[in-house]
Structures are given as structure tokens and as C-alpha cells.
């Protein structure tokens with residue numbers, strides 16, 4: 001196991017070492033599908049871009065800050081294109097373009113120029129001296145709502161179209177992107193197949209949480225109400241007269257027949273009767289329309305819903321992906337999941353993305369090895385690929401984030417049975433837990449964090465949980481009291497991963513279900 005972990009964590013840092021030790025190209029890296037050079041490929045080079053001194057490039061981005069200088073003879077722009085948190089410093093002479101229309105924060109610019117080494121000691125290693133402004137999307141600085149100053153995340157919720165331009169939201173987007181890519185890289189590298197499980201489903205897994213219902217009954221009912229208002233249903237009198245008309249027309253046909261009228265006359269009379277019958281049945285059909293939700297036996301009639309039964313947004317793709325594991329062997333899902341819990345904490349999101357691997361021909365130890373290797377791989381990946389964004393997180397949100405990534409990526413996780421973990425927690429005297437510790441309880445977040453942060457000071461895997469607090473599909477251990485389940489706990493978060501060995505004995509699972 002240690003060998004496997006070592007392999008995962010070193011492989012991505014090895015890659016970074018290899019990249020940085022190779023000779024840097026002295027040509028800018030032009031984007032493949034847009035006519036420009038990404039800012040990241042200039043300023044994030046190990047030499048800070050110095051090797052590109054004198055090279056012509058085109059860049060595009062949005063001005064973070066801009067200022068006119070030298071009594072309006074030139075302007076400095078800090079240009080960000082989202083490819084990395086850093087900005088490229090851009091200098092434009094007044095002779096090249098009207099400076100006042102470029103300097104407002106948020107202005108979109110697409111410019112051509114030459115990269116120049118900056119004097120020793122300046123923060124930037126290179127800057128762009130613009131020779132031509134190719135495009136400008138101007139901004140009215142009096143109205144632009146995302147100024148240089150920090151805005152609260154709450155406030156940014158109302159600026160949906162502009163918030164990706166803020167340091168925080170763009171860093172989060174890059175970090176999520178990196179973690180998604182790392183997730184696929186990890187599982188693909190280990191031969192797992194990516195399976196898409198349904199987002200709309202009738203299954204609630206093991207009752208993992210409250211579900212959001214997916215239904216068209218409400219919009220159908222609203223449409224119906226509107227329609228009935230515009231076009232009221234027929235009254236009893238309308239139906240009565242339509243009935244009378246059918247009767248009249250029927251009598252007329254009989255009359256014509258008894259008079260032995262010509263074929264054409266009878267045919268015409270029958271056609272009138274058919275018409276009267278059709279309009280009666282239409283009226284009868286419409287008279288059945290009722291506003292509100294369809295009901296049957298005092299309950300909502302889901303047979304009239306879109307799927308002819310109740311459907312929900314998925315809380316977990318596990319049960320569906322298990323069916324694929326029993327045909328394709330090791331598989332994983334990675335997609336959005338939804339929980340309608342009215343608990344508004346950072347631990348309870350209504351919508352989140354979940355990775356659910358299912359490993360064939362494996363036991364709990366394989367499961368723990370996989371979880372540990374995956375968490376280490378992601379941590380190392382962030383250190384290797386998103387250090388600049390993580391530094392922003394450390395500065396503004398979470399002082400120890402990088403320290404913890406280093407710890408998680410490099411330290412073997414402690415493994416302890418639930419029973420031993422409870423014993424350790426029962427012996428704690430220096431702290432009073434809000435929730436009493438005793439064998440059989442579901443460990444609360446305070447217990448999990450105490451184990452990982454105070455007792456072990458590193459990630460911990462707790463395994464073999466009491467069967468009473470775990471799902472029916474987890475394998476019953478020989479002690480008949482615990483199941484082969486495990487949770488990975490990490491400092492400051494608590495539970496990060498949960499998993500188990502599946503019960504393969506049909507009689508045991510049937511009894512527990």
C-alpha cells in the first residue's frame with residue numbers, strides 16, 4: 001500500500017520537476033484555438049517570462065486595474081485573462097490609443113505588442129509594450145459594479161454575470177477544474193471506467209437524504225387553470241343541448257331511412273349525426289377538466305405526471321453504478337447530486353458533485369487503499385498545479401490550507417477501528433464533547449475532528465462501524481456487530497470520504513434490508 005501511495009504522490013510532482021528542468025522554449029506558446037497567447041504561459045513560466053523578451057504576442061483579457069501616467073502620455077494596465085490568478089502588466093502609449101477608454105476596471109482589451117524584460121527588482125519579470133490595440137470593450141467605470149475593492153460573497157450573488165472576474169470566484173473555478181481533471185486522471189490511470197448515472201431517478205439509494213421532486217404536475221396544473229379561465233368548461237346546460245342535438249340528428253336519420261330516402265340524403269343526415277356526436281364528446285371531455293393537481297383516491301395522481309410516477313433528483317448514483325461494476329468491473333461516477341435538507345451549513349449543500357467509485361473483486365482494505373491514494377493524489381495535484389490559487393485561499397480564507405495539503409499528501413493515514421476510536425474518545429478528559437461518546441453512536445463532527453486534529457494530527461481512517469448505524473449493503477463482519485465500512489477523516493473538515501465492502505451473501509443482505 002505504501003508503495004502505491006508513494007507512486008501516486010511522486011508521479012505528479014515528478015512531472016512538475018521534469019517540466020521545469022527541461023529547457024524553456026524561447027518562443028511564446030500560441031493558443032491552439034484562439035489567436036493569442038495565454039497570460040499563464042507567459043508569467044507562470046519558471047523564468048517569469050524573461051526568456052520571451054523581445055517576442056511579439058497578442059493577448060486578450062479584462063483590465064483589473066489601469067492608470068494613466070506621465071501626465072497622460074502612457075498607461076499601465078494589469079490584464080487578467082483567467083488562465084491564472086496573476087496579471088500581465090501592459091504599457092500603452094497615448095499615441096497608440098485613447099488611454100482614457102482603456103483604464104477603467106473591467107475593460108475588455110485585445111492587444112498586440114512586444115514582451116519586454118523589466119528592470120531588476122520589479123515585481124513583474126516581463127511586461128507587454130503595446131503596438132496595436134485590436135479590440136476594446138469599454139466600461140463605464142461609474143456603473144461597473146465589481147471595483148478593485150473586496151466585495152462580500154453574499155453581495156456577489158447578485159452579480160452573477162460579473163462575479164467570475166473576481167479573484168475568489170475565478171480561483172475557485174480553476175481549483176474545481178483542476179480537481180475534476182485530477183479525479184478523472186486518477187481513476188482512468190487505474191483502469192476505472194467513467195459511468196454516467198441518471199440525474200433524474202426514482203431511486204433514493206439507502207435513503208441518503210431528503211429528495212427534490214421532479215414533476216410537471218404543477219406547470220401542467222397552471223397551464224390548465226389559465227386555459228380554463230380563457231376558455232371556461234361547458235355547463236351542464238351546454239351538454240344537455242348537445243345531447244338533445246344528437247338525439248334530434250339520430251331521429252332524423254331514422255326518419256330518412258323509414259322514408260326510404262335516397263342514399264345521398266341518408267349519407268348527409270348520418271354525417272350531421274356524426275358531427276353532433278363528436279361535438280358532444282368534446283364537450284364531455286372538457287367538462288371533466290378540473291383546476292388543480294390531478295387526484296385519485298384522495299391522493300395526488302402521479303400516473304398523470306411526466307414519468308407516470310414520482311421522480312426525483314438523484315441523491316447518489318451508487319446503486320446504479322453498482323450494476324455497472326457487476327459487468328464492467330471497476331467503475332466510477334462523478335456528477336451532481338442533490339439533497340433537500342433544510343440545514344444551511346457548509347456541510348450541507350443542496351447541490352454538490354460526488355465521486356462514487358465501485359471496485360470489483362476488492363475488500364475493505366482495497367477500498368481504504370484506494371481512498372487514501374485518491375485523497376493524496378488530489379492534494380499533491382493542487383500543490384503542483386494550483387499553488388498560486390491556493391496561496392490566495394491561504395491569504396483570504398484558510399490560513400493552513402497549504403500546510404494541510406502537504407500533510408495529507410505526504411503522511412500515511414492512521415487506520416483505527418471504530419471500537420478503538422471510541423475507547424480513545426471515552427478517555428478524553430481535557431475536553432467536554434457536546435455529544436456523549438459511547439459504543440454504538442454515530443461519531444459526530446466534533447469527535448471526528450478531535451481524532452484527526454488532536455489525537456493523531458493527521459488523516460485518520462476509522463473502520464468497522466456498528467451495523468446499526470450503517471447502510472444495509474455494507475458487509476457484516478464475523479463479530480456480527482460491525483460492518484466493513486470506513487470513513488476518511490481529515491483535519492478541519494472531518495469526514496471526507498465514506499465507503500464500504502459490499503455484502504455479497506444474499507441471505508445476509510435480505511435479512512438486513
Ligand SMILES: NC(=O)C[C@H](N)C(=O)O
Pocket residue numbers: 318497498499500
Ligand atoms: N454514504 C457513504 O458515505 C457510504 C458510501 N455510499 C458507501 O459506498 O459505502
